[in-house]
Amino acid sequence: MLESLPPYAIGSVDKALLILLMIRDRGEVRVTDVSDELGVARSTAHRLLLTLAHRGFVAQDRVSRAYRAGRVVVEIGLTAVGGLDIRRKARRHMEWLAAELHETVNLLVLEGNGTRFIDGAEGDRPLRVSSRTGTLLPAHSTSGGKVLLAELSDEEVLALFPGGLTRVTDRTITEPDALSAELRSVRDLGYGVNHEESTPGLDAVAVCVRDHLGRALAALAVSVPHQRMTQGSLHMMLPLLRSAAEAISQDL
Amino acid sequence: MLESLPPYAIGSVDKALLILLMIRDRGEVRVTDVSDELGVARSTAHRLLLTLAHRGFVAQDRVSRAYRAGRVVVEIGLTAVGGLDIRRKARRHMEWLAAELHETVNLLVLEGNGTRFIDGAEGDRPLRVSSRTGTLLPAHSTSGGKVLLAELSDEEVLALFPGGLTRVTDRTITEPDALSAELRSVRDLGYGVNHEESTPGLDAVAVCVRDHLGRALAALAVSVPHQRMTQGSLHMMLPLLRSAAEAISQDL
DNA sequence: GTGGATTTTCTGCTATACAGAACAGCATGC
DNA sequence: GCATGCTGTTCTGTATAGCAGAAAATCCAC
Structure with missing residues (x-):
């Protein structure tokens, strides 16, 4: 050697x-x-x-x-083996979900302490969230980022933010304790939400897309204008969101 | 970032x-x-x-x-995710094969330009090959090494041996052209053999153990005293060897 | 609490990583 | 076929980043 x-x-x-x-x-x-x-x-x-x-x-x-x-090596390996396919394989399920909900659907991956929007399917209403594909946002401010962070230990999460949690809007979580509590809730509920934490007027809900080993490869999110996110609409969206994420996993 | x-x-x-x-x-x-x-x-x-x-x-x-x-990143990732499990999952199939053939069965992985014996199940005859678990032998001198090298391009194989091919016994392949030809034969036949190339008096035959994506994770070999390796015994062993390798793959 | 082993932190020094330039390779347009 | 532009690769002088050694911190067993 x-x-x-x-x-x-x-x-x-x-x-x-x-x-x-x-x-x-x-x-x-x-x-x-x-x-x-x-x-x-x-x-x-x-x-x-x-x-x-x-x-x-x-x-x-x-x-x-x-x-x-560490986790990153696994991700790179899995990406190399099949990850180029995740966008392709997710595409039709995302389009289905966008058509069902008439809202914008995003696919996100963790990138450092940010979430990269790697694909999107927009809703068909005049007022809708854009797909933002290519955008990198702080992970703690997005619903997709929260569900992906929830897969890490508290220590791993803190280590991703050595300089502290960036404030993006007035609603962004900036206290480490508050983020820990939020991620605990995410783990319990199985989904994460974003209440105007990344962009004023924008809410979102996300779940993980997992591989056959149960590891989170990506997050699937529905992004909604704030006024359209009610308890009722959240309850309506969640089963369909979960169904789409599961369908993507089956295709991987 | x-x-x-x-x-x-x-x-x-x-x-x-x-x-x-x-x-x-x-x-x-x-x-x-x-x-x-x-x-x-x-x-x-x-x-x-x-x-x-x-x-x-x-x-x-x-x-x-x-x-x-590159390949190494995939290996590390797969090792981290499941490599510790491959021994466990292969165990019962190796014991079955050893019992069927009354010969020693080895599980090997590539390590640099060597093959590491990571598990073994010995035959039950007085004269038998030992399991050699933990041993590192030059890849080009073992049947398991040959089938794993055959998964690489000729350039990749040559790059593994910048100092040339080590001679282990009089029978070891030491010419790069001869190794290329041998690996071509391995690819055609779907198995590799070792005719006293790693140890005098020891022959072996090996096939790859593959994951669901068809990538070779390990090699499964039957090691035999030289006088017990005939065309007839090789023909008898191969279907069972392949069957065991396939059964291990199914369990991964 | 002590001692030993291991891991982590610190600092002066020099050699290795760096940028910039030159060279080589490739594709495209005239 | 030649010129041009872009990209990848090779080379070299220099200064700063990587290094070893020492000190400090941590951990574990007795």
Whole structure:
């Protein structure tokens, strides 16, 4: 495994990648393992692991303090295997849902501490939310972001926001405790809502789209003008939203 | 996505990981994309990608010259999700096969340019091959290694052996052209054999264990004393070997 | 509470990562 | 076929980022 690098390759990057290969081969590594096997100082080993952890490529076990593969690596792998297909496979279900509800439907994925709108199907009414495909919004301010964040531990969520929770509107959650409570509620209810937290006048409700292993790959959201989001309309939308998300999962 | 790094994090490593996140989000990237979005020179972008490519984390499309996720990322992801389970799930099928054939059965995975024996079920005869679980042997000298290498392109195989093909016994394949021809034969036949190439007096035959997407996760091999490997016994073993590999795949 | 092992934090130093320039490759238009 | 523009790749001088070593913090077993 100790080979000469090609010219111009970056040694520190290579070391980080070798750590990921070690994790592939044995499931977990310790700082001292990395230090011994890469032939670097313990402090260097730690800095490499810390950087990998910062981007979610590794996660440290609280009890054993060993590092293992993090969520991001799983996502990349799954994306490479089938993720290019998620938009394609979700498309017809999103169009169905938009037609049923006459509201705009969005497909979102987590990107760092933001949610990227990766596809959309608009409702057919004059007043409607635009699809916003391509937009990156802070995850904690969107319904899709909330359901995806709810899949993480509280610590993982906090680590995504080292600078605190950005205020987007007057209604945005900016207290870490309030976000924890909101995500707890999301976990209990199985859906997340956005009450004008990302855009004034815009509400939304979202559920997760899961793969066969039950992992959340994306979020499916219905975005509505605020005045059209009532308890009644929410109750009407939820079964259809869940049905569409389940149908997408079956297609994956 | 532009956030401050934690203290002591390594900037160049972080940039490489951001590239992988870009690939997760959009499937592929170009040198200029990376340069523009990370705010680095094109030469730096290229060096980052070249390092990622060297370890198999990205692969460049020959025609479009864009870079996409490489094989290694898929392996790490799959290992993290389910790799710990493959041994458990394979266990009873391996025991069944060992009992049917009265020979030793091995489960192997690729590790760098070697094959790691990750589990084994021994035959019940006095003269038998031991399970060798935990052993790492050069991939080109084992039947399981051959079927796993046959899943790669010739270039990828050669890149795994920059120092050439190690000779393990007098029978080991050491010429790249001979290995290419052998792997072509493996692809045609759907199985690989080892005629005393890893250990004198030891023959073996192997097939791939695939996931639902058809990707090879591991190899399942039957290891036999050389004098017990005849055309007749090979013909008798193959259907049962294939059956067991298929049964493991179904359980994944 | 103590001692040892491991992980994490800090800092001065130097060599590696960087940007910019040149080169190479490719596609398109005239 | 040649010129142009764009993109990817190779090269080199430099300064700052990555490094090792030491100190501090944490953890666990006795």
